Amino acid sequence: MVKVRFAPSPTGHLHIGNARTAVLNYLFAKKERGIFSLRIEDTDIQRSNKLYESSIIEDLQWLGINWDEGPVRQTERFHIYKEYAEILLEKGFAYRCFCSKDELDKARRIAVAKGIAPKYDGRCKKLSKEQVNSFLSEGRQWVIRFKSFMRPIKFDDMIHGEINFPYDHVDDFIIMRSDGVPSYNFAVVVDDMLSGITHVIRGADHISNTPKQIMLFHAFGGSAPLYAHHSLLMGPDKKPLSKRHGVTGIKDFKKMGILKEALVNYLGITGRSMIKEFLTEEELINTFDISSLSQSDSVFDMEKLLWLNKEHLKHMPTERLINEAGLTMEYKEKVEALKENVKTIGELKEYLNIFDGDSIDSDAMEYISRINEINTILKTVEDSVEKNKAGFEDIFNNIKSKYSYPKRELILTLRIILTGKKSGPPIKEIFPLISKESIIKRIQCIKKSFSIN
Ligand code: GLU
Numbered sequence: 001m002v003k004v005r006f007a008p009s010p011t012g013h014l015h016i017g018n019a020r021t022a023v024l025n026y027l028f029a030k031k032e033r034g035i036f037s038l039r040i041e042d043t044d045i046q047r048s049n050k051l052y053e054s055s056i057i058e059d060l061q062w063l064g065i066n067w068d069e070g071p072v073r074q075t076e077r078f079h080i081y082k083e084y085a086e087i088l089l090e091k092g093f094a095y096r097c098f099c100s101k102d103e104l105d106k107a108r109r110i111a112v113a114k115g116i117a118p119k120y121d122g123r124c125k126k127l128s129k130e131q132v133n134s135f136l137s138e139g140r141q142w143v144i145r146f147k148s149f150m151r152p153i154k155f156d157d158m159i160h161g162e163i164n165f166p167y168d169h170v171d172d173f174i175i176m177r178s179d180g181v182p183s184y185n186f187a188v189v190v191d192d193m194l195s196g197i198t199h200v201i202r203g204a205d206h207i208s209n210t211p212k213q214i215m216l217f218h219a220f221g222g223s224a225p226l227y228a229h230h231s232l233l234m235g236p237d238k239k240p241l242s243k244r245h246g247v248t249g250i251k252d253f254k255k256m257g258i259l260k261e262a263l264v265n266y267l268g269i270t271g272r273s274m275i276k277e278f279l280t281e282e283e284l285i286n287t288f289d290i291s292s293l294s295q296s297d298s299v300f301d302m303e304k305l306l307w308l309n310k311e312h313l314k315h316m317p318t319e320r321l322i323n324e325a326g327l328t329m330e331y332k333e334k335v336e337a338l339k340e341n342v343k344t345i346g347e348l349k350e351y352l353n354i355f356d357g358d359s360i361d362s363d364a365m366e367y368i369s370r371i372n373e374i375n376t377i378l379k380t381v382e383d384s385v386e387k388n389k390a391g392f393e394d395i396f397n398n399i400k401s402k403y404s405y406p407k408r409e410l411i412l413t414l415r416i417i418l419t420g421k422k423s424g425p426p427i428k429e430i431f432p433l434i435s436k437e438s439i440i441k442r443i444q445c446i447k448k449s450f451s452i453n
Contacts, residue, residue, distance in 0.1 A: 001034055001035065001198075002028070002029065002032035002033070002034025002035070002198050002199060003029075003034055003035040003037065003195070003196055003197050003198050003199075004025045004028055004029050004034065004035070004036055004037070004197065004198070004199050004200070004201060005025070005036070005037045005038070005039050005070075005191075005192070005195070005197055005200075006021060006022045006025045006026075006036070006037075006038055006039070006060075006065075006067070007038075007039040007040075007041050007188070007191075007202075008022075008040065008041065008056050009040075009041045009042065009044065009047075009048065010040055010041075010042050010048045010049055010050070010052035010053035010056060011044060011047040011048055011049070011052060012052055013052060013055050013056070013059070013249050013250070013251060014055065014056045014059040014060065014249070014250045014251075015241075015248045015249050015250065016233060016241065016248050016249075016250065016253070016263075016267070016300065017203065017232065017233045017240075017241055017248075018056075019059070019063065019250055019263070019267060020230070020233060020267040020270065021201065021202055021203055021230070022060060022063070022065050023063070023065065023264055023267040023268050024201050024228075024230055024267070024268070024290070024293075025201045026065045027268055027284055027285055027288040028199065028201060028228075028288060028290055029068075030285040030288075031285050031286070031288045034198070035068045035069060036065075036066075036067050036068050036069075037067055037068065037069035037070045037072070037195060037197075038057075038060070038067040038069070038070035038071045038072070039070055039071065039072045039073075039074070039191060039195075040053055040056075040070075040071050040072065040073045040074065041074050041184070041187070041188070042073055042074055042075050043074045043075065043181055043182060043184065043187055045075075045181070048075075053071075053073075055251075057071065059250040059251065059254075062250070062254060062260055063250065063260045063263060063264060064260055064264065064281070065264075069195075072191070072195070074182075074187050074191070077187075077190075077191070078180060078181070078182070080190060080194070081176065081182035081186060081187055081190055082176070082180060084186075084190045084220075085144050085175055085176040085182070085186070087220070088144070088146065088175070088219055088220075089144060091219070092147075093146065093147055093219040094144050094145060094146050094147060094175060094219075095124060095125050095127070095144070095145055095147060095172075096124065096127075096132055096135075096136075096142040096143070096144060096145075097120075097124040097142060097143050097144070097145045097172075097174075098124055098127075098135045098140050098141070098142050099120075099123065099124060100141075104120070107120075107121060119171035120145070120171040120172050120173075121171075122171070122172050124145070125145075125147060125172065141178045142178060143174045143176060143177050143178050144174065144175050144176040145172040145173065145174055145175065146172060146173055146174075146175050146186075146212075146215070146216065146219070147172055148170050148171060148172050148173065148212075148215060149167075149215050149218075150167055150168070151167050152164060152165060152166055152167045152169075153165045153169065153211040153214055153215065155210060155211075155214060155224065155227060156226075157207075157227050157228060157229055158199075158226060158227065158228035158290050158291050159228050159229060159230060159231075159290065159291060159293050159295060160204075160207075160229060160295050163207065163210070165211040169211055170211060170212055170215075173185065173212055175216075184209070185209055185212045185213055185216065186216065188209075188213060189213050189216040189217055189220075192213075192225060193217060193220060193222055197225050198225050198226065199225055199226050199227075199228065200225050200226070200227050200228070201228045201230065201290065202227075202228075202229060202230070203229065203230060203232055204229040204230060204231055204232055204297075205232065206229060207229050210227055210229075228290050228291075228293070230271065230293050231271055231293065231294055231295060231296055231297045231298055232297050232298075233270065233297070233298055233299075233300045234297045234298065234299050234300065235299070235300060236299055236300075238297070238299065241300050245300070246302075247302075248300075250263070253305075255346075256344055256346050257309075257325075257344030257345030257346035257347065257348070257349075258305065258306075258309050258344060258345075259309055259312050259313065259316070259324065259345070261280070261281070261312040261316075262305060262308040262309035262311075262312045263305070264281060264284065265277075265278065265279055265280075265281075265284060265308050265312065266304065266305045266308050268284040268288070269284075270298050270301075271293045271294040271298045272289075272292050272293055272294065273292075273294075274287070277304075277308070278308060278311040278312075306343045306344070307343075309343055309344055310342070310343045313339055313342060313343075313344075313345075313348070314339060314340050316339070318332055318335055318336050318339065319332075321335055321339060321345075321348075322335055324345055325345045325348055325349060327349075327352075331352065333433060334352060334355055334433055335348065335352075337425065337429055337430050337433055338351050338352070338425055338430070340425070341424070341425035341426070342425070351421075351424055351425065353420075354418075354419040354420065354421065354424065354430065354434060354438075355430075355433050355434050355435060355438065356435055356437075356438055357420065357438060358420075358437075358438055358441035358442055358445060359420050359442075359445070360416065360420040360442060360445050360446060360449075361420055361421050361422065363422055364416040364420060364421055364422045365416075365446070365449060367412070367413075367416060367422060368413065368416055368417075368446060368450075369450065371409075371413050373403060374413075374446070374450065374452075375447075375450075375452045376402075376403070377399055377403075377413060377414075377417070378417065378443050378446060378447060378452070380395065380398055380399050380402070381395055381399075381414070381417055381418070381439070381443065382440065382443050384398060385436055385439050385440065386436075386440070391431070391432075392414075392418075392427060392428050392431040393428070395414065396410065396411070396414065399414075411427065414427065415427050417439070417442060417443060417446065418431060418434055418439055418442070419434065419442075420442055
C-alpha cells in the first residue's frame with residue numbers, strides 16, 4: 001500500500017512552494033489509493049511556532065488537502081529518536097563525539113583557509129571504550145554522529161532518474177545533539193521508517209540530504225523509500241520564489257479571491273506539459289503521473305493561475321460562488337451576469353459595485369475629460385434613462401445618429417458613464433441590471449466634476 005507524507009516545518013505560513021509539495025503528495029496518494037499522512041517537523045525549537053502550525057493546518061484544510069493520518073509532531077517523539085540513536089550506537093553505526101565547539105570551529109577555520117570544504121575529521125570515532133567512559137564520567141558534553149559509509153551512494157529518483165554521490169560525499173554527520181534534539185535527517189528517517197512511508201515526494205532542495213537518509217535506512221537494516229524530488233517554483237527573475245515576488249502565501253491568494261480549485265489545479269499541472277490544463281480534482285487525480293514532472297525549475301505564472309481561476313469561477317454553481325464571496329442570494333442574478341467575466345472573487349465584488357454604486361474610477365474620469373460634447377452625451381443618456389429605461393442599443397443608436405463618434409470610443413464612454421469603469425463585463429449584458437439611481441448619480445458625479453449644469 002502506497003503511503004506518502006507531507007512534512008512541513010512550522011517556521012512560517014504555508015506558501016505556494018510548500019503547498020505544491022502537499023498537492024503533489026495528495027494527488028499521488030489519491031491516484032494510487034494510498035495513505036497521505038501529515039507530519040509536523042517542529043524540532044527547530046527556536047524557529048518553530050504553534051501559531052504557524054495551526055496556520056498551515058488551516059490552509060491545508062481550506063485547500064481540501066485532507067490527510068488520512070496525523071498530524072504527528074516530532075517534538076512529541078524525542079524518546080523514540082533517543083531509542084533509535086542508541087540502537088545505532090550499539091550496532092556500531094554511530095559514535096559519541098566529545099569535540100567542543102571551539103575545537104570544531106578551529107578545524108573549520110583551518111579547512112576554509114586551505115580552501116577545502118570543512119568536514120568533521122572523525123577523530124572521536126577512534127576513541128577507545130575506556131576513553132569514552134572516562135569522558136562520560138567527567139560529565140563532558142557529547143553528540144551522536146553517524147559513521148558515514150565510505151562508498152558511493154546512488155538512488156533512482158522518480159523525476160530525475162539515477163543520482164550518484166561519490167564515496168566521500170559526506171562527513172560523519174550529527175544525528176543527536178547534546179540536548180537530546182535529533183537532527184533533521186535522523187528524525188526524518190526514523191519517522192519515515194516507523195510509519196512505513198513508501199514514497200517521499202519533496203522539493204529538489206532536499207536532494208543533498210537524500211544520501212544521508214539512505215545510509216541511515218541501510219544502517220537500520222531496511223531499504224529507503226522511493227524518492228521524487230520535484231523542481232522548485234521560481235520568481236520571474238529565476239530566483240526561488242519569496243515574498244519580494246509579491247503574493248506567495250496561501251492566505252494571500254485566498255484573500256485576493258483565488259479559489260482553492262484553481263490553486264490545486266495550478267499546482268497540480270505546474271512543471272508538466274498537459275494537453276488540457278483546466279481540470280477538476282478528479283481529472284487531476286486520474287491524469288496524475290509523478291514521473292511526468294519536469295526536472296527543471298518552473299517560473300510561477302500568475303497569469304495562468306488567474307486564467308484557471310476564471311475558468312473555475314465560470315464553472316462554479318452560482319449558489320456556491322455566492323457563498324464563497326460571502327454574499328446573499330439577493331445577488332444571484334448579478335453574480336450570474338458577472339461570473340463569466342471575472343478573474344477573482346475580489347474582482348466579482350468590485351464589479352458588483354457597478355449595479356448600485358455611484359463612483360467613477362479616476363482613470364475613467366480622466367478619459368471622459370478628453371471627450372468632446374460630453375455634456376450632450378450625458379444628456380442623451382440621462383433622458384433615455386429618466387423617461388423609460390431604454391435598452392443599451394437604443395442609447396447607443398440614439399447618440400450615434402446625432403454625432404459621428406467612432407464606435408469603440410462611444411462604447412467606452414458609455415461604459416464609463418454607466419458603470420464608472422473603463423473595463424468590465426460586456427456592457428450590453430449587464431446594463432439591464434444597473435439601477436437607474438446609480439446611472440443618474442454617476443451622471444451627476446461627472447457633471448459636477450466638469451462643472452456642467
Ligand atoms: N520539513 C522539511 C521541509 O519543510 C521537509 C522534509 C522532507 O520532506 O523530508 O522542507
